[in-house]
Each structure stands twice: as structure tokens, then as C-alpha cells.
Amino acid sequence: MEFHQVGPSITNTFESDSLLRSTLRRVLPIDVFAKIETHLKHVGELAVTDWLRWSREAETNKPRLLQFDAYGRRKDEIVMSDGWRHLEAAAATEGIVASGYSREFGEFSRVYQAALLYLFHPSSAFVSCPLAMTDGAARAIELYGDDALKNTAFTHLTSRDPSKFWTSGQWMTEKTGGSDVSGTSTVARRNGEAWSLSGVKWFTSATTSQMAMLLARPEGAEEGSRGLSLFYTELRDAKGSLNNIEILRLKEKLGTDALPTAELRLNGLPARLVGGEGHGVRKISSLFNITRVYNSVCSIGHLRRALDLAQSYSRVRVAFGKPIIEHPLHKQTLDVVESSFRRAFELTFRVAHLLGRDETGTATERERLLLRALTPISKLYSARVCMAGVSEVVEAFGGVGYIEDSGIPRLLRDAQVFSIWEGTTNVLALDFLRALDKEETRREFIAAVEEKFSISVLGEAWSKAKAILAAPKDEAQARHLSFLVAEALTNAA
């Protein structure tokens, strides 16, 4: 009889994840864990049933841009798959964004949310991307929005009702730059209280969202990033037509196939200022601090899924007379990835908890500093760990790992995005340095770390990091320093 390889299989991703469960048991009070356990079990089941099916459908039926109707009229409609729509609705129903704002579990709300997102992301076809921006927009409105925005947009963004739930875009990147937005050429013209924006936004993900937060330069404002302001806009009018937006094209990407990422021309888009004129970059950073935490959570969720598949496969694939997991070298190869995954997981959940403490006013000054400094570190580190780990997983499948319909190549292509959007590795490493710009802040950071971790656990990586922090600032060392800090802080993982 002809031989056929057996493929991997996965089961309820909450029940099969001992690290997630033990972390939640350790971090959360017993009553909080008891309240969320049933929900997480439900979500872990959806991740291997309905969501998995819908995400495959969304990835197969990619978004299409219909620029014109049959009679030549411009319509600029992005056609999305049913799978995508179901996943967006499920995200609302399960409260993936809402759980961060109902704050039902006080300082632990962001930990609960991180667990939900971690389980959702790998079967979400990157609906997790608009969710990140949605959550970030909710935070920016919470901090800087007026009552009208809080009563409308914020309510939609944090709704658990799919018919009321809105997602948001975040439009920063222009042709002149994404890391460096100082060349932003979108102009904001004022007409009484109303504003209209004109320019080209070069990367806009989830262009099917109902609203967006974006940067633009009010007419006459100074050059550079200091002249930018933060704006809120709704993409469509009451009839559902785009508000003076042309969709120039959908980008052809390396991965994230189900997610529409468009180039847009704004031709007098109606918009509202958020938090007054100026300081746009500072205001939008409240948004991307959230999206960076999402990115970390999605990176570790992504790697968890890849590892689950590789570990499952290793138990069914036989070579040289036994399952490959019984070959010590293959086992060790997977164990190394598992161990780097655990480090990234530990750092990510620590940052999520700090975020929850900050937002509920329970964080100490030192914890707020840790949150500021570790958000970029956690994002850059988890992205890199994910990419390297998924690459190893491809190889762990042998030839099959290179074949499209095994689903494994997609994992690798998708993983690459984590280190680019929401700030590249270098940009984040420099952001970490910026967070510790003053000598006094560097001393406080060292004290904060040593208050939370024992020196013996921090190990040699910490000694090396401290030596760099004590020396004159050197941008070229920023990346090396960031990885040393990540390594030191996760030694106990």
C-alpha cells in the first residue's frame, strides 16, 4: 500500500497551552482566573474550529478592489471575504477590544485581553491588525478626545455588538516615510471648526474601517514633525460613499494576504482635530504604544501556533524507525525554539500587566518608566523571536514545510511583518534609548529593574547592558543593548 505522511493536528489552544494557564494562575487573583477561565476555554475551542475555517477562507479569498462600476463610475469598493466579516464580528462578540476598556478586572484587564488576543490572532487572518489600531484609537480618544468623540466613536470602538462595532485605521506613513513622519505632506485646511485634509497616505491597513486617526499638517504650521496635528475622520458619508477618498491601489504584499492595505489619496477629506492643534506625534504615540503591545501578543501567538504544529508533526512523522521527536537532536532543536518563545511570552505578558496597572492608576512611578522603556523592547524582541522561531518550524516540517498547501510557508511570510509595522527593530531600539535619554532616567530604570528582579537571575546580560547604559549614548549600540535587556529580563522564563 502506498505510504502517506500524516499531518499535524491541534486541539483547544487554551487547554493545550500549559504556559498560558500557569502564567494566568500566577499573575491573576484566584477569583479573576476563575471568572475568565470558561471564556478562554471557549475562545481556545473557536480558534481550532470556526475561526480557523474562516481565517482559511479569508486568506484564500483575498480582498479585491473594484475601482469602477460597469458604467465607468468610480466606486472604489474593497470586496472582503465572508470569513473576514465573521472574524471581525467574532472579535466584537468576544470583547477583544472591549475587555481592555470595561476594566472589569482592574489592573488585570489588559492581561485578560492579552490572553484573548493571543488565542484569537493565529486564527484571525490578521483581523488582529485592525483590532490593534481600534484599541489604539480608543486610547487616544480616551486621552485626548472631546465628549462628542467619546460618546460616538469611542462607544463604537469598544462595543461588543457586531452591528455597532467599528474598527479604526491609523494613517501615518507617507511616501516620505513611516519611521520618520517629519516629511508628512498631507495638508489640513481649516474652515471654521471644520477641517479638510488633502494628500497621499502610502500604507493604510484595514481600509474597510469606519474611521481613522491620522497625522496632517495644518496650513501654515511649521515644517518637520513638530508642525503635525492629530485628526479623526470617518471614511464614509451617511449613504456609505467614501468621503473624498480615492483608493489608488491595494498593495501586493509578502504576506498578510487577507488584510487590505491600500494607498489612498485624500481630496478634501472632512476631519476633526483631536486634542487641539500641534503635538500630533506625541498624541498618536498613545495609539502606537497600544499597537506595539498588540504586536508583541500577536507575535507570540503566531509562534505558539507554529510550534504547536511542529510539535504535533514531530510525534507523527517517522524517520529512521521512530517519530522524529524521539531523535534527541530534533527534540533539542524544537526545545530551543520553545525556550525562546517562553522568554518572549514572559516579557509580553509582563508589559500587558504594566499597561493595565498604568491605565487603572495603580502603577508606581518606576512601573510607569518600565512600561515606557519595555514596550519597544517587548515589541522588537517578540517579533524577532517569532521570525527566527517560525523559520525553524518550516525546517522542522522538512520538504512539506516548503509546500504552499501545507499552510506552513504562510506562517513564515506573515511573521516577517511583525518586525516592520509599528516600528522596525532599529526604530524601536532607538525609541528605547530615547525613553532613557537623561542620565537620571537611566539610573532610575536600572533601579526599577533591580527592584523587580534579583541580580542573580538577571545574569551576565544585565551586567553588559548596565555597562552600555553607563557609557556615553551610542546609537549604534541601541539594538545590541535592547536584546541584552530582553535577555536579562527573561532569564527566569
Ligand SMILES: Cc1cc2nc3c(=O)[nH]c(=O)nc-3n(C[C@H](O)[C@H](O)[C@H](O)COP(=O)(O)OP(=O)(O)OC[C@H]3O[C@@H](n4cnc5c(N)ncnc54)[C@H](O)[C@@H]3O)c2cc1C
Ligand atoms: C503590511 C503593512 C501594513 C502597514 N500598514 C500601515 C498602516 O496601516 N498605517 C501606517 O501608517 N503605516 C503602515 N505601514 C507602514 C509601516 O508602519 C512602515 O513601513 C514602517 O514604520 C517603516 O517605515 P518606512 O517604510 O518608511 O521605512 P524606513 O523608515 O524607510 O526604513 C528603512 C530601514 O531604515 C531603518 N532606519 C530608519 N531610520 C533609522 C534610524 N534613524 N536609525 C537606524 N535605522 C533606521 C529601518 O529600521 C529600516 O530597516 C504598513 C507596513 C506594512 C508592511
